[in-house]
Amino acid sequence: MQLYGDGLVAAIASQVFAAPQGIPERCGKLAPWQLRRVTDYMECHFPDRIELVTLAALLNLSQSHISRAFKAQAA
Structure with missing residues:
Protein backbone atom coordinates (compact mmCIF):
# COMPACT_ATOMS: atom_id res chain seq x y z
CA MET A 1 0.00 0.00 0.00
CA GLN A 2 2.88 2.36 0.78
CA LEU A 3 4.37 1.97 -2.72
CA TYR A 4 1.00 2.83 -4.25
CA GLY A 5 0.85 5.97 -2.11
CA ASP A 6 4.39 6.95 -3.06
CA GLY A 7 3.62 6.46 -6.74
CA LEU A 8 0.40 8.43 -6.46
CA VAL A 9 2.14 11.35 -4.75
CA ALA A 10 4.89 11.34 -7.41
CA ALA A 11 2.30 11.30 -10.21
CA ILE A 12 0.31 14.06 -8.55
CA ALA A 13 3.40 16.20 -8.06
CA SER A 14 4.41 15.90 -11.70
CA GLN A 15 0.91 16.80 -12.88
CA VAL A 16 0.38 19.64 -10.41
CA PHE A 17 3.64 21.34 -11.27
CA ALA A 18 2.93 20.99 -15.00
CA ALA A 19 -0.75 22.07 -14.80
CA PRO A 20 -1.82 25.42 -16.25
CA ALA A 56 -6.15 16.41 1.71
CA ALA A 57 -6.01 18.02 5.16
CA LEU A 58 -4.57 21.23 3.66
CA LEU A 59 -7.73 21.60 1.59
CA ASN A 60 -10.12 20.09 4.13
CA LEU A 61 -11.03 17.33 1.66
CA SER A 62 -11.13 13.56 1.94
CA GLN A 63 -8.28 11.54 0.45
CA SER A 64 -10.59 10.06 -2.17
CA HIS A 65 -11.90 13.50 -3.15
CA ILE A 66 -8.44 15.00 -3.58
CA SER A 67 -7.27 11.92 -5.47
CA ARG A 68 -10.15 12.29 -7.96
CA ALA A 69 -9.50 16.03 -8.22
CA PHE A 70 -5.83 15.43 -9.07
CA LYS A 71 -6.81 12.90 -11.72
CA ALA A 72 -9.29 15.39 -13.21
CA GLN A 73 -6.62 18.10 -13.06
CA ALA A 74 -4.24 15.96 -15.11
CA ALA A 75 -6.84 15.16 -17.78
Missing part, protein backbone atom coordinates in the same frame (compact mmCIF):
# COMPACT_ATOMS: atom_id res chain seq x y z
CA GLN A 21 -3.17 27.98 -13.78
CA GLY A 22 -6.48 28.60 -15.58
CA ILE A 23 -9.98 28.40 -14.18
CA PRO A 24 -10.97 24.75 -13.71
CA GLU A 25 -13.99 23.36 -15.47
CA ARG A 26 -16.85 21.91 -13.44
CA CYS A 27 -15.56 18.34 -13.56
CA GLY A 28 -14.05 17.89 -10.14
CA LYS A 29 -10.85 19.85 -10.68
CA LEU A 30 -9.23 21.90 -7.96
CA ALA A 31 -9.91 25.62 -7.74
CA PRO A 32 -6.90 27.82 -8.51
CA TRP A 33 -6.41 28.66 -4.81
CA GLN A 34 -6.49 24.96 -3.90
CA LEU A 35 -3.95 24.06 -6.56
CA ARG A 36 -1.73 26.95 -5.45
CA ARG A 37 -1.92 25.88 -1.78
CA VAL A 38 -0.95 22.28 -2.62
CA THR A 39 1.81 23.42 -4.99
CA ASP A 40 3.27 25.79 -2.39
CA TYR A 41 3.22 23.06 0.25
CA MET A 42 4.90 20.55 -2.08
CA GLU A 43 7.59 23.06 -3.07
CA CYS A 44 8.35 23.82 0.60
CA HIS A 45 8.46 20.15 1.59
CA PHE A 46 9.86 18.68 -1.63
CA PRO A 47 12.71 16.55 -0.30
CA ASP A 48 10.48 15.23 2.48
CA ARG A 49 7.87 12.50 2.21
CA ILE A 50 4.52 14.05 1.23
CA GLU A 51 1.46 12.01 2.15
CA LEU A 52 -1.89 12.22 0.39
CA VAL A 53 -3.60 12.55 3.76
CA THR A 54 -1.56 15.71 4.42
CA LEU A 55 -2.51 17.27 1.10
Whole structure:
Protein backbone atom coordinates (compact mmCIF):
# COMPACT_ATOMS: atom_id res chain seq x y z
CA MET A 1 0.00 0.00 0.00
CA GLN A 2 2.88 2.36 0.78
CA LEU A 3 4.37 1.97 -2.72
CA TYR A 4 1.00 2.83 -4.25
CA GLY A 5 0.85 5.97 -2.11
CA ASP A 6 4.39 6.95 -3.06
CA GLY A 7 3.62 6.46 -6.74
CA LEU A 8 0.40 8.43 -6.46
CA VAL A 9 2.14 11.35 -4.75
CA ALA A 10 4.89 11.34 -7.41
CA ALA A 11 2.30 11.30 -10.21
CA ILE A 12 0.31 14.06 -8.55
CA ALA A 13 3.40 16.20 -8.06
CA SER A 14 4.41 15.90 -11.70
CA GLN A 15 0.91 16.80 -12.88
CA VAL A 16 0.38 19.64 -10.41
CA PHE A 17 3.64 21.34 -11.27
CA ALA A 18 2.93 20.99 -15.00
CA ALA A 19 -0.75 22.07 -14.80
CA PRO A 20 -1.82 25.42 -16.25
CA GLN A 21 -3.17 27.98 -13.78
CA GLY A 22 -6.48 28.60 -15.58
CA ILE A 23 -9.98 28.40 -14.18
CA PRO A 24 -10.97 24.75 -13.71
CA GLU A 25 -13.99 23.36 -15.47
CA ARG A 26 -16.85 21.91 -13.44
CA CYS A 27 -15.56 18.34 -13.56
CA GLY A 28 -14.05 17.89 -10.14
CA LYS A 29 -10.85 19.85 -10.68
CA LEU A 30 -9.23 21.90 -7.96
CA ALA A 31 -9.91 25.62 -7.74
CA PRO A 32 -6.90 27.82 -8.51
CA TRP A 33 -6.41 28.66 -4.81
CA GLN A 34 -6.49 24.96 -3.90
CA LEU A 35 -3.95 24.06 -6.56
CA ARG A 36 -1.73 26.95 -5.45
CA ARG A 37 -1.92 25.88 -1.78
CA VAL A 38 -0.95 22.28 -2.62
CA THR A 39 1.81 23.42 -4.99
CA ASP A 40 3.27 25.79 -2.39
CA TYR A 41 3.22 23.06 0.25
CA MET A 42 4.90 20.55 -2.08
CA GLU A 43 7.59 23.06 -3.07
CA CYS A 44 8.35 23.82 0.60
CA HIS A 45 8.46 20.15 1.59
CA PHE A 46 9.86 18.68 -1.63
CA PRO A 47 12.71 16.55 -0.30
CA ASP A 48 10.48 15.23 2.48
CA ARG A 49 7.87 12.50 2.21
CA ILE A 50 4.52 14.05 1.23
CA GLU A 51 1.46 12.01 2.15
CA LEU A 52 -1.89 12.22 0.39
CA VAL A 53 -3.60 12.55 3.76
CA THR A 54 -1.56 15.71 4.42
CA LEU A 55 -2.51 17.27 1.10
CA ALA A 56 -6.15 16.41 1.71
CA ALA A 57 -6.01 18.02 5.16
CA LEU A 58 -4.57 21.23 3.66
CA LEU A 59 -7.73 21.60 1.59
CA ASN A 60 -10.12 20.09 4.13
CA LEU A 61 -11.03 17.33 1.66
CA SER A 62 -11.13 13.56 1.94
CA GLN A 63 -8.28 11.54 0.45
CA SER A 64 -10.59 10.06 -2.17
CA HIS A 65 -11.90 13.50 -3.15
CA ILE A 66 -8.44 15.00 -3.58
CA SER A 67 -7.27 11.92 -5.47
CA ARG A 68 -10.15 12.29 -7.96
CA ALA A 69 -9.50 16.03 -8.22
CA PHE A 70 -5.83 15.43 -9.07
CA LYS A 71 -6.81 12.90 -11.72
CA ALA A 72 -9.29 15.39 -13.21
CA GLN A 73 -6.62 18.10 -13.06
CA ALA A 74 -4.24 15.96 -15.11
CA ALA A 75 -6.84 15.16 -17.78
